[in-house]
Amino acid sequence: MGNEKLLSDLDRLRANFQTGVTKSYSFRREQLRKLKDAVLQYEDALFAALDTDLKKSREEAWVTETGFVVSEINAALKHLRHWMNPQKVKTNLVNFPSSSYVMPEPLGVVLIIGPWNYPLQLLLTPLVGAIASGNCVVLKPSEFASATAAVIKELIESSFPKEYILYVEGEGAQIVPAMMNNYRFDHVFYTGSTSVGRNVYKMAADKLVPVTLELGGKSPCVVEEDANLKVAARRITVAKFSNAGQMCVAPDYVLVHDSKKRQFIEALTQSLLQFFSEEPEYNYNYGKIINEKQFDRLSGYLKEGSLLHGGRTNRETLFIEPTILEDIPPESSMMHEEIFGPILPIFGFTNAADAKQLVDKNPNPLAFYVFTDSKEKERWWLENIPAGGACVNNVSWHLTNHNLPFGGRGTSGMGYYHGKFSFDTFSHLKAVLKTPTWFDPNVKYPPFKGKLSLFKKIIR
Ligand code: NAD
Numbered sequence: 001m002g003n004e005k006l007l008s009d010l011d012r013l014r015a016n017f018q019t020g021v022t023k024s025y026s027f028r029r030e031q032l033r034k035l036k037d038a039v040l041q042y043e044d045a046l047f048a049a050l051d052t053d054l055k056k057s058r059e060e061a062w063v064t065e066t067g068f069v070v071s072e073i074n075a076a077l078k079h080l081r082h083w084m085n086p087q088k089v090k091t092n093l094v095n096f097p098s099s100s101y102v103m104p105e106p107l108g109v110v111l112i113i114g115p116w117n118y119p120l121q122l123l124l125t126p127l128v129g130a131i132a133s134g135n136c137v138v139l140k141p142s143e144f145a146s147a148t149a150a151v152i153k154e155l156i157e158s159s160f161p162k163e164y165i166l167y168v169e170g171e172g173a174q175i176v177p178a179m180m181n182n183y184r185f186d187h188v189f190y191t192g193s194t195s196v197g198r199n200v201y202k203m204a205a206d207k208l209v210p211v212t213l214e215l216g217g218k219s220p221c222v223v224e225e226d227a228n229l230k231v232a233a234r235r236i237t238v239a240k241f242s243n244a245g246q247m248c249v250a251p252d253y254v255l256v257h258d259s260k261k262r263q264f265i266e267a268l269t270q271s272l273l274q275f276f277s278e279e280p281e282y283n284y285n286y287g288k289i290i291n292e293k294q295f296d297r298l299s300g301y302l303k304e305g306s307l308l309h310g311g312r313t314n315r316e317t318l319f320i321e322p323t324i325l326e327d328i329p330p331e332s333s334m335m336h337e338e339i340f341g342p343i344l345p346i347f348g349f350t351n352a353a354d355a356k357q358l359v360d361k362n363p364n365p366l367a368f369y370v371f372t373d374s375k376e377k378e379r380w381w382l383e384n385i386p387a388g389g390a391c392v393n394n395v396s397w398h399l400t401n402h403n404l405p406f407g408g409r410g411t412s413g414m415g416y417y418h419g420k421f422s423f424d425t426f427s428h429l430k431a432v433l434k435t436p437t438w439f440d441p442n443v444k445y446p447p448f449k450g451k452l453s454l455f456k457k458i459i460r
Pocket of ligand 1: 192
């Protein structure tokens with residue numbers, strides 16, 4: 001798409017927004033229903049595309065992609081009326097007898113930029129929030145999950161006019177600056193790597209555009225000596241190795257109490273064999289790496305530690321076996337970069353303060369996980385590790401509960417979404433104070449001299 005054409009398409013979105021057509025409850029509800037119907041109608045095509053891009057099974061694709069989006073739409077449809085209603089709040093004494101409420105209003109034209117690892121979920125879940133909040137939307141998928149992107153394009157373009165939802169494709173490094181530097185969006189919602197997120201933030205800052213940045217990081221998982229090892233191993237395995245580890249909230253590495261390290265590794269190995277068999281390359285439940293670039297990056301990590309399990313690769317099929325490593329030197333690149341693949345380093349620890357030191361080398365992870373049966377240990381870890389989100393005795397599932405805000409902090413991002421949090425992200429919360437005219441006391445007007453003690457009583 002040429003830049004001029006693109007910019008005139010963006011102007012048409014703005015003009016459409018300004019007609020007010022997207023604001024009514026009935027319009028928003030109808031669009032959410034349309035989106036749900038489209039996702040279900042294209043389900044088979046999406047499953048096939050997700051298999052092509054990432055070798056995702058249909059079941060995994062439902063749980064993490066199509067079903068995930070449908071569930072977000074259902075929640076939005078259920079609560080939309082309530083979310084849109086102005087919310088009455090208390091009024092302070094100085095404003096007596098006024099009333100106050102918070103009135104959500106649509107932002108305008110918003111840009112949503114998605115990554116390749118959950119190409120449907122991470123593009124359409126924010127879209128649900130943007131539609132629910134009454135905005136016009138530009139959708140920019142990742143160019144790397146191209147089969148899924150092609151289906152999403154058809155799904156969107158056959159369901160919505162492009163002056164309402166504009167699907168834009170192309171290389172992110174070109175098309176995103178072409179839009180952001182020449183057009184003022186009312187919000188940019190970006191999911192992807194921290195380094196690109198930084199560029200997006202800079203471009204947004206130039207035009208004072210608010211952003212939500214859903215970024216990456218190294219999410220640690222702690223297994224305490226009192227943890228249920230079998231359950232921990234199963235839950236860690238499924239979260240770390242589904243989608244071949246290409247999950248933003250996958251545990252990046254495990255810190256296990258020294259007294260239980262061998263037992264835990266044994267349980268982890270058992271879970272791996274049980275879930276993905278001796279030949280994961282040909283296993284229906286096991287995915288592939290997205291492309292050669294990621295494959296080469298990940299293969300490099302395999303040499304950085306001692307192999308406990310796995311390690312086989314096939315560049316032709318972009319296969320990397322679920323792999324467990326130990327003895328990783330702290331200066332290795334694997335311990336400075338987000339792994340984002342099926343390689344799990346294991347570290348032992350004897351006391352929590354030492355383990356925390358390792359975590360603190362990569363602060364503010366997107367997620368933090370701890371397995372323990374002790375309330376005190378649970379509290380200690382939750383209070384001592386700042387993170388976007390957390391699970392106790394679980395891994396990654398916090399993001400499936402749309403009653404919880406999902407987002408990072410520091411280098412793992414800013415802002416949050418899911419459920420009502422998405423609605424708020426894509427709305428401006430307008431503060432309204434309404435004051436009757438029958439009471440208009442002179443105390444509020446000059447001359448003020450002599451009123452200080454009264455002011456001190458009213459305003460405190
Ligand atoms: P990426 O940064 O390469 O790309 C993400 C999007 O940005 C794509 O649509 C791409 O086209 C676009 N893009 C690329 N270069 C750009 C540029 N210079 N300017 C503007 N846009 C550009 O990320 P990725 O490799 O697709 O995703 C992997 C990363 O995303 C990991 O770090 C992972 O942790 C993170 N992630 C985070 C979440 C989350 O919810 N926090 C979810 C999934 C992935």
